Amino acid sequence: MATEIIMPKAGMDMQEGQILQWLVAEGDSVEEGQVILEIMTDKVSMEVEAEVSGVLLKKVYDEGDTVPVITTIGYIGEAGEEIVETTPVVAAPAPQAALEAATSAPAVETPVITTTDANGKVRATPAARALAKEKGFALENIPGTGPLGRIHKQDVQGYREADALKVSPLAKAIAEDKGIDLTGKTGTGIGGKIMRQDVLDMAAPQTAAAAQTAAEEEAPNVVPMTPMRKIIAKRMTESFFTAPTFTLHTDIDVRQIKAFVAAIKEDVIEATGFKPSLNDMIVFATSRALMACPVINTSLTPEGDAVIYHQDAHIAIAVATEAGLLTPVIRNVNQKGLSAVVADTKDLATRAKSNKLLPDELSGSTFTISNLGMFGITGFNPIINQPNSAILGVSTIKEVPALEDGQWVNKEMMDISITIDHRVIDGADGAQFLKTLKELMENPYRLML
Amino acid sequence: MAEMNKETLIEMYKRMNHARFFEEKVSWFFARGMIHGTTHLSVGQEASAVAACMALNDDDLITSTHRGHSQVIGKGIDLNKMMAELLGKITGYCKGKGGSMHIADLSVGNLGANGVVGGGHSLACGAALTQQYQDTGKIVLCFFGDGASNEGSFHEALNLASVWKLPVIFYCENNLYGMSVPQSASMNIKDVAVRADSYGIPGHTIDGNNAIEVFNKIKEVAAYVREGNGPVLVESKTYRWLGHSKSDAQAYRTKEEVESWKEKDPINYLYNYMVTNDMAEKEELDELKKTCKQDIEDAVAFANVSDNPPLSSVTEDVYA
Amino acid sequence: MEYKEMTYKDAVNLAMTEEMRKDENVILFGEDVGLYGGAFGVSVGMFEEFGPERVKDTPISEAVIAGCAAGAAVTGLRPIAEIMFMDFTTIAMDALVNQAAKMRYMFGGKAQVPMVLRTPGGSGTGAAAQHSQSLEAWFCHVPGLKVVVPGTPADAKGLLKAAIRDNNPVVFVEQKTLYKEKGEVPMDDEFVIPLGKGEIKREGSDVTVISYGRMLPRVLEAADDLKKEGISVEVVDPRTLVPLDKEMIIDSVKKTGKLILVNEACKTGGFLGEISAMVSESEAFDYLDAPIVRLAGLDVPVPYNPELEAAIVPSVDQIRQAIVDVVTNKR
Structure with missing residues (x-):
């Protein structure tokens, strides 16, 4: 009897998946464990392996189709075998008889x-x-x-x-x-x-x-949303329309921290194999600032009547990929040293771009950083990645001439912004956080404290 | 202590008539559905009950039975409160919570009628123990029937009273039937009194329809008991004219038997005794009888105008 | 207050002795309570102190022992009647159930029956089916009776004194296997524990365990063991079953949300079911976070063989396991 190939449920939230590509054709022989198709789940692409050896008898759905999880999408069997349509496996309550059998079996x-x-x-x-x-x-x-x-x-x-x-x-x-x-x-x-x-x-x-x-x-240009796009759309809409937000901006002089990065560069490369970036320093400093300002590192309860104060800083970093925006989460940043933060950030960003993130690596953040500096953006107001209470927006560095000790110098100023959920956080709290972050970035030795 | 004189006999005659009229009235009420539950009448047994009580001191004690109207009237009772109790009124002896089977008046030494056959034997022992222990000089008369003498408690109580020498008269009103079963079918002896021998105590059998005999015998044994000689068993042979209770069709006995006992009406006997012995004029006794009848009518009037107990009283007096 | 360590049995003796010294209307009678000192030695020495008028041997006649107590009580004494084994109270039932319990009510509040019927219950002595029962539920079902089951020497003293002073018939259920258990007992002769007032023997927050009598020490042992494992058990001893300290029980269940009931008596028709139902009907219902669990004796006559006999009542291990299961939501 033919074996069904199903759309796997690859994450808690996953309701449906899209078939990206069939890697075998109908009539081809497949081996157990052989990758036979690629699918797109909530935010990542996954490979699906054959559970049995045999011949791909039929593709029930084609590339580009989006189907609910656990739907049969194809069959593997013996060559020439006739497919008996089986009742799709769906998550339904166990029939009473089966339940009784299960509970009475000693x-x-x-x-x-x-x-x-x-x-x-x-x-x-x-x-x-x-x-x-x-x-x-x-x-x-x-x-x-x-x-x-x-x-x-x-x-x-x-x-x-x-x-x-x-x-x-x-x-x-x-x-x-x-x-x-x-x-x-x-x-x-x-x-x-x-x-x-x-x-x-x-x-x-x-x-x-x-x-x-x-x-x-x-309107021939209407393109169906990918599952990922749909999720982004849904989450952003939810966030935008449920949270009363406002955004604060400040300028940070990054000369000191750039010098700091340059000074520790070789050591970090030796420890991690990766070059430290200014962005890594922002992530690192943010984690310390969050610990100093606990009200920022919070979530509102679903009932909206209590605030969850998170003990640790799990910082999501927004990464632009071809498929769309991803927010992989670096866990326990507050407990990590700089090398670990550098390594984690690089690893997640790399795998995000190659679509190799695991579903669980995309959830559980307590705070998010969005960096559009590489696009020359001088300032922006990000939308909160719920259930976070706030998001940090990082912009590009501008050279600004300034008088310093009677000398004209070029300050290197970077706009950072924080969008905060006013249900949880007041303006003064947000301002205090930016002030803390600014002081840490402008005086990087304080990060050692 | 009451002496066998005119005054005593007049009072005895009065109480026996009260008992008779009281029960006739109850029977009348019952037939009209005005008495809740059942009631056990002692018509025909008035001399046995009343004369026995009259032979006691006023402060002596009795335990009564389910067939207790004559007994408690004999001990001395407020007829108004008694009638009110039968009609379930708040003014009744038990505030309407006891009814016919549980008339009690501790103030006159009536420890209460008992719905359980044989239930009074051991209570009488306890009451007698109190008199003995406190040296009050009072005695207890325990009423019971021939049927109750077959209960285990009869044996336990007479035995205990005997070994403890308790001041109690076990007074058996033998009316020949335990409900429907004749004495001959429930015991192989003719006289319950012979059972006294088993406990090493005196036993006497008397004519319960003869008020004079009852009075004299109880007076005699009361003195014996009061002196600390221990209990005595007295059997008073009598007869209930009516059925066991109001639901009794009396198939177990003949009309002739009932009529023959009615010939031995204890009230007529006392009436004739007093007239014959020049202790009272007929007119006096007839007038007294009328008064007694009126007393019962007055009791009915009292009961009728009395209130039912409030519902809130239903949970009262479970605990002291 | 001065305390002295003594056995449960001696505490019962002390309570009777103190009350008899204080009130000459208090007397004791029963089978072999006199010179012999009672089948379990509870009244040892009392015959010598108070004499045959006040400490009286009776014939082997349970019906009249109980009835005589009721009759004496209604006429002014405060008798204490001993029934040698609780099993034999069945012979005394008419006097207790139909007479003593009813008199006050059916006579319209004009009588009072201040008597105590003392009787030892429970298994564990190898006395088998007719000398080992725990019949307290029978008496709890009769309005007019009060029912007391002390679980410690101090409670035995304080409660018996209250029972003797109470103006109602009280069935005072002693525990054969606790007679030799020792505890600190207040020597104050005015140490009286009001009937109807329970005691929280251990404060706790995770689960309420209600127990009384012979099972109480087992429950306390289990609770103390589990405390070391971080499970906080509140042990409530109602001490008197009628009247029952409902408020204490309800408050405790509201606090912990979980309830286990432990006694020795047979489960079916037992008093634990009554407590359980009372809690379910009360405001504590909405606080219940687990099924109410009863640990009680098996529904069998008490067997003779010691292993069989021990197996029919809850053990410390079973109590401990039940507590763990209920606290961890496994039952």
Whole structure:
């Protein structure tokens, strides 16, 4: 019997993937472990290997197609074998009989984590129910850690509403009526809330496709967004429309720090094999400034009623790639020495450009730095990379003549800006942070303290 | 201590009539659905109960039974409060919480009627222990029936009272039936009193429908008991004219048997005794009977105008 | 306050002795309580001090022992009646359930029955099925009775004194296997523990364990072990089952969110179920963060063989494991 090739789920957030390239043709022989196609997940491209040896019998989807995860995209089998269409493997509740078999089998101790029971009732303790009610959480969205997935109070306490399925009551009713599983779906409402129209669109994909075709005829230059572009669009929109922000600018005299970089260059190369850059110094100094100004290194809770103060600085650096903007995260920068920061930054940036980042390397930041200095940008207002509370914008260096000790000299000034989420951070806090960073950069010996 | 004189006999006659009219009224109420639950009537047993109580001192104690109306009236009671209790009123002896089977008046030494057959035996021992321990000079008369003498508690109580020499008269009103079962089918002896031998105590059998005999015998044994000689068992043979309770069709006995006992009406016996012995004029006794009947009517009137207990009282008096 | 280390049994004796010295209406009777000093030696020395009028041997007649106590109580004494084994209270049931418990109510509040029925319960002595039961739930089901089960010598003293002074019939359940356990006991003859007031034997925050009587020392041992492992167990001893210190229990469950109940009596129809239901009905419900767990005796008659006998009641290990499981959300 033929074996399905599926669109793998390659990350927590991944809902769909795009087939970039089939590396084998129908009828070709493949070996188990052989790379047979490349896909694009949320933000990275991945290779998919054959799980069995045989012949690629059929490609169900072609290059450029975007399909939900776990969808069958092809078959491997014996030459000439007829493909029996199997029910697509989807994440559905285990059928009752199977569940009973699993739970009654004496030797099998595998916990069945379902949270809801066979009748759709949520297993939760009274305390968990009370807390969820107080916080306005829907219990069915909260993962339970107790026996059979029972939700305890701590599960509710640790739950972030952002992880929940957001759906309007009407959309939910329509989805139930039409038998549409909304699990994992997002919509066009605020914060990705699934609205009525979203469900109707899901219910009638052909209608949507027809509309798209019509649009293409009128405007031939319309290009479908890549999955990555869609995510960028969604996140930027969310950030822009949910956070009341404003941006502060200051100029930093970088002469000292450039001299510093030059002085330690050989040592760093010897330690890491990489040349230190001014950008590395900015990342390094930022981590120290964040520790000095904890309110900047924060996230707002999903409920918006509490602020999470992060103990460590996980700094995302915005990297422009051909496919779009990537933000790989350097972890625990505050705990790292300069060499480690240099090495990590280079490694991540290199792999970002060659699309070799792992999904987990793209999430979990507490602060972000965007550097457009290489494009000669003299100043800009970046958009926050949520759930961060702030983002640093780094611009190009300008030579500015100035009087110093009675002599005319060229100061090398660089604009840096910080966009801050005013829900969490006040102007004075942001200003204090910039002041701290400026002092560190202009007096690099202080970085040793 | 009451003496066998006119005054005592008049009072005895009065209480026996009160008991008779009281129970006739209760029967009348019951037939009209005005009495909640059931009630056990002692019509025909008035001499056995009243004369026994009259032979005691006022401050002596009794334990009563489910068939206790004549017993508690004999000990001396407020008829108004008793009628009110049967009608479940707040003015009743037990504030409407006890009813017919639980009339108690500790102020006159009535430790309460008992719904459990044989339930009073051991309580009487305890009450007698108190009198003995505190040296009060009081004694306890424990009412029970022939049926109760087959209960285990009868044995335990008579044995304990005997070895502890408790001042208690175990007074068995043998009305020949334990509900429907005749005495002959529940014990292989004719006289319950012979059981006294097992405990090494005196036993006597008397005619319970003869108020004079009852009075004299109880007076005699009360003195014996009061002197610290230990308990005595007295069996008073009598007969209940009515069924065991109001739900009894009395298939177990003949009308002739009932009629033959009605011939031995204890109230008529006392009436004739007093008239024959020139202790009272007929007119006096007839007038007294009328008064007694009126007393019961007055008690009914009192009970009727009394309030039901408030619902809030339902949780009161569970604990002291 | 002056304390003295003494056994549970001696604490019971001390309570009776002090009250009898204080109030001459207090008397003791039962089977072999006199010169013999009681089947378990609880009343040793009392016959000598108070004489046969006040410390009385009875025939082997449990029904009349209980009934006589009720009759004496309603007429002015404060009798203490001993039933040699709790199993034999079944013979005394009419006197307790139909007479003593009911008199006050059915006589419209005009009577009071200040008696104490002392009786030792529990297994662990090899006495098998008819001398080892824990029947306290039977009495808890009868309005009008109070039910006390002390778990320490000090509690035995303070509670028995309160029971003797109480104007209601009190079933005072002693614990055979605790009789020889020692503890510090206040020597003040006014040391009285009010009935209906529990005690938090250990303060804790992770789970509430309610226990009484023979199982209490086991629970305390488990709690002390687990404290070293960082599990904070609150041990609540209600001490009297009727009246029950509901407030203390509810407050504790609200604090910890988790509840384990431990006793020796058979699980089915036992008093633990009553506490569990009471908590579920209370405001503590919304604080519950785990199923309420009962550790109780197996639903079997008490067997003779020592290993079998030990196996039917919760062990320290089982209690410890249950606490760990509940605290870590594994049950």
